[in-house]
Amino acid sequence: MDAYEAVFTALAHPVRRRILLTMNFEGGSMSAGAIAEMFEHAWPTTTRHVQVLESAGLLRHERQGRSRVYHIERKRLELVRDWLDWFSKVPY
Amino acid sequence: MDAYEAVFTALAHPVRRRILLTMNFEGGSMSAGAIAEMFEHAWPTTTRHVQVLESAGLLRHERQGRSRVYHIERKRLELVRDWLDWFSKVPY
């Protein structure tokens, strides 16, 4: 699965977009628990969404004591912008 | 289904992204047949991909004789850029 594929697939689900937006708004980092609390979903459901984001390179995580802190990878989102740029360049 | 949902879902499939890129490269318009020829898929498969793009507002079509010509809606792609812009604005 190439990078575009992974990133666009990850962004396709509203829950995953909301995770990114909220994390960004919160400064770029949130614990797994804080992320899970945003939703009425069962925790494992959110865990999987987070994993999709992470394997797309849009998040990474770090252990802090007994909790896991996820960090947003803003650079990775640039991939989307790069893709969009093709449509601004007028073809010849 | 809101606009973001529709657009991001439409962009999630590689075939659909390729349709958009190729149409853009070709100047913004292509007949249904020309689009279908890009792929080894059966025509109806491509037809459905095109419909997903159209119902997301990323394409529109027009009849021209016995063929249908699809046009890319570049403006609609700006929605994605708008969404991405949230990540450039540093939160306070």
Add this chain to the structure above:
DNA sequence: CCACTATTTAGCGTGTATGCTAAATGTCAG
């Protein structure tokens, strides 16, 4: 070590996406 907290992994059900083939629709050419 035990109990508790934080979170993931495993495994299952269901609905939707995506591929196919066959049939229908619409348009033009003679």
Add this chain to the structure above:
DNA sequence: CTGACATTTAGCATACACGCTAAATAGTGG
């Protein structure tokens, strides 16, 4: 009007995404 062309609609199979619950893992505090 008829036949051929261009394309879609209908309907079916299969795979995967996404929800759930139950169990496992990892770290902390006493």
